[in-house]
Amino acid sequence: MTSATRTQVGIIGGGPSGLLLSQLLQLRGIDTVVLERRSRDYVLGRIRAGVLEHGFAELMREAQVGERMDREGQIHEGVYIAYDGRRERIDLHALTGKTVMVYGQTELTRDLYEGRDRLGGKVIHEAEDVRPQDLNSSHPYITYRDGSGPHRIDCDYVVGCDGFHGVSRQSIPKDKIQTFEKIFPFGWLGVLSRTPPVSSELIYANHERGFALCSLRSATLSRYYIQVPLSDTVQEWSDELFFEELKRRLPEEVASSMVTGVSIEKSIAPLRSFAVEPMRYGNLFLAGDAAHIVPPTGAKGLNTAASDIYYLYHALVDHYARGNDRGLESYSSRALARVWKGQRFSWWMTKLLHRFPDDSPYDRRLQQTELAYLFSSERALASLAENYVGLPF
Numbered sequence: 001m002t003s004a005t006r007t008q009v010g011i012i013g014g015g016p017s018g019l020l021l022s023q024l025l026q027l028r029g030i031d032t033v034v035l036e037r038r039s040r041d042y043v044l045g046r047i048r049a050g051v052l053e054h055g056f057a058e059l060m061r062e063a064q065v066g067e068r069m070d071r072e073g074q075i076h077e078g079v080y081i082a083y084d085g086r087r088e089r090i091d092l093h094a095l096t097g098k099t100v101m102v103y104g105q106t107e108l109t110r111d112l113y114e115g116r117d118r119l120g121g122k123v124i125h126e127a128e129d130v131r132p133q134d135l136n137s138s139h140p141y142i143t144y145r146d147g148s149g150p151h152r153i154d155c156d157y158v159v160g161c162d163g164f165h166g167v168s169r170q171s172i173p174k175d176k177i178q179t180f181e182k183i184f185p186f187g188w189l190g191v192l193s194r195t196p197p198v199s200s201e202l203i204y205a206n207h208e209r210g211f212a213l214c215s216l217r218s219a220t221l222s223r224y225y226i227q228v229p230l231s232d233t234v235q236e237w238s239d240e241l242f243f244e245e246l247k248r249r250l251p252e253e254v255a256s257s258m259v260t261g262v263s264i265e266k267s268i269a270p271l272r273s274f275a276v277e278p279m280r281y282g283n284l285f286l287a288g289d290a291a292h293i294v295p296p297t298g299a300k301g302l303n304t305a306a307s308d309i310y311y312l313y314h315a316l317v318d319h320y321a322r323g324n325d326r327g328l329e330s331y332s333s334r335a336l337a338r339v340w341k342g343q344r345f346s347w348w349m350t351k352l353l354h355r356f357p358d359d360s361p362y363d364r365r366l367q368q369t370e371l372a373y374l375f376s377s378e379r380a381l382a383s384l385a386e387n388y389v390g391l392p393f
């Protein structure tokens, strides 16, 4: 027998987007259920993004889950770009009046789970065969199975926060959405290591051997990346080889002070740009990676998911508290306007800093000129900075 329950907003996906939305809505008296295919430990085992825009940090505080972030996260006022053997600082704070917060997605997700537990939020893990149904009717519902059998949740709205491979976007008929996609001809090999970070601020490096990034999670945890061909495998890259290659791509002054060590995590991620339009089908709303992906170069992935949640949260509060549906009606177009600015910036940063295998000498000169122009123009730097700290919601 199928057990049936009811909620106002059924949320598919228990990553940061789904958890943040359910937390924010519950604080406004709106009932939600979050369905997650994986276990909590699995979700918390993923090492992902680390840079939060100012507006995202504010949203975490509004959701009453910002305490540990404010205690343990690091406020960053600048980032570096290294090229041509030198390192130039971009003073984000002087250029925009704003800063970013360095705090890992893993930690943020843990705080969100704790917030959900504290408020007695309903988060169902290891939900199998999750399927949103009757999305185009005013009575959508979600079916799923768990150890105790089949279940059905009737909802007013379904929100798909289940990532790029999730069922939500796949439930939309193909002829109802348009897909935009760009695949980049390389990946990022990332390493997390228990070593003091080489720099207290992030260093993005353009080098003839390929892009490199020095990031961090804390005073004792470093996160480093190098651009690699898509054909490379993690097994080919020992920790020694990784650090050797990373150092080669950094200015001498940086490389010589790098503390190397053993990796705690090592993985290769392909780079992809992807977006669908619209971000709504009937009473299903898509948010985050379910609707769009960016290459990680501008640190915009998680942050763009957060802006979707911001729009959707306010739209749902307007609906339930004020009977005003304008926010829901305009959700897709408002979210997409910002999504595309994130796409543009991520593509631009990726193009600026990577070696593309098919680039001609002409393309290379343009890239060098782009860097030279950037560091010769306060206005060009301000444009980078305002995107990096986050455009307004």
Ligand code: PHB
Binding pocket: 048, 049, 050, 051, 202, 215, 216, 223, 296, 297, 298, 299, 300
């Ligand atoms: C990270 O710390 O994982 C990180 C930071 C900045 C990026 C991408 C990833 O642009």
